Amino acid sequence: MIMSQLTPQEVEHQLQLISRGVEEIITLDELKEKLSKKGRLKVKLGIDPTAKDIHLGFAVVLRKFKLFQELGHHTTLILGDFTAMVGDPSGKNKTRPMLTKEDVQRNVQNYLPQLGKIIDLSKTEVVYNSQWLDSMKLSDFIKLASKYTLAQMLEREDFKKRFEAHQPISLHELIYPLLQAYDSVVLEADVELGGIDQKFNILVARYIQKEYGQEPEVGVLTPILEGLDGVQKMSKSLGNYVGISEPPEVMYRKLMRVPDHLIIRYMILCTDMPMDEINQYKKALEEGTINPRDAKMKMAFNVVRMYWGEEEASKAQEEFIRVFSKGELPVNLKTVEVGLDEVSRSEGGLDLVELLYRAGIASSKREAKRMVSSSLKVNGEEVKERFLEIPPNRELIINYGKGKYLKVKLV
C-alpha cells in the first residue's frame, strides 16, 4: 500500500499524540523525519509472555501501540516465545528463571483475549519470534554476535552493577538483547515501543539495524507506572496492581487508593482524558481549588470507563459513594448459606466464631476469634461477644472491615 505523504500539520499532530505521557523518544527528530518521509510506519512491540494478567502498568505501552493503530500505522506484535525462554534480564539484578515452551504457550493463550481489550487485534500482525530464531543457523548467530562487544554490553546499568558486584551474569543473558535486536532487523521496524526499562535493548536494536544496513528504529519509551503504593512499579507480585480484567467496582475502589500525587500521572497514562482537561485538574490541584478526592474520582471513573464502558463506570462510582462515602450497604450483597446446626451451640445460641469460619470470612478459627474481639458489626450493631441470639429471620449482615459485607443465611 502506498501512503500519501503526511502534511507537516499531520506530522505535528501525530507527534503530539505520540508524545503524550512518553518518557523518552529516541530520537524525536528521527521520528519526525520518518513520519514525513514514509507516512506509514512499521511499529514493533515485543512482549514477553511471562505473566498471565495484564494490569494498568503494562497497559500504558499497549495503549501507545493502539494509538499507532489508530493513526494508521502498521503494527506488529511480537510474542517473544523464544526470548521468553531465555528470560529478559532487564531491570533484574539476578538471573531470571527460564520458561519452558509449555509455560509460554499457556501464557500466550491467556494473553490474547486480554490484549484484545486494549488493542485492535484485527489490525495487529501477531508473530512469534521463534519463527525465525528457532531456525537460526549458528553461523548467522555468530555473525550477529560479532556486531556487538562485551564492553558495549557492560554499559548497561544492571549488567554493570552485577559485574562490579561480582554477581553472576550468565552468557545467555548477554545474548538476550541481541536476539531482541535481531527481531527488529527481521521486521525492519521503524518504531519500537517499550517501557523505559527497555531503553538499552532498543538502543542495541538501533545499533544492530545499522550494522545490517537498515535505518535504525525510533524508540518510543513509556514510563513505568507506579502501583497503588505510589512507590514501586506496578506488578502483580507486589500486590499493588489494578488488573484490566478486574470487575468495575474493584477497579474503582483500588484506584481510589492511589496516592494523591499520582492522580495526574494516572490521568495521563491510564485514561484518554484530553490533555487540556488534565491540565485543568493539574492546575486546580496545585492551587488547592479542588478536593483531590474529586479529581481522583474523575480519574478512577475514566479508567474504569475505558475497560467497562460508561454505564459500568457510573455504577462503580455510585457503588463507591454508597458503600464508602456514605457507609451504606452494597447493592449486590454477597450471600452465603450456612447450616444452622453447624453454628449453633447446644444451649441454643449462635457461635459467631464458627459462623465466620464456615462463611469463609475467616480462614481459621483463631482468625475468627481475633475478628470478634477487634471490630465486627452484625446487622449494624457492634459485636464483642462471641455468642449471639439467633435472629428471627435467620439472616445476618456481617460487616468485617470497611466496605466488606457479607450476608449469611442460616439454613
Add this chain to the structure above:
RNA sequence: GGGCGGGUGGCCGAGUGGUCAAAGGCGUGGGACUGUAAAUCCCAAGCGCGAAAGCGCUACGGUGGUUCGAAUCCACCCCCGCCCA
C-alpha cells in the same frame, strides 16, 4: 579445588541451651481521624480444642543425634554469597 561467611515468620533482621510461637523494623489486617489519600495514634497477627484460664500440635534449610529441655550444642547432607585458584 582451597579458605571464609551465611540459611529464622510475607520481607529485612535480632536471638547462641529453658523465661521463644521467637525482639525490632517494613509490609499486612482492623479501629480512631479522614477523602478507603497522606500524616498521626491504638489494636491484632501459626494452627486445633476450650466460654476462659489453659492444654496440645506444627515452625527457625534437611536428616539424625546429645539433653529433662534445642532456633540455639554435635554429625552428615542440601542451598546461597564472598575471597583465592
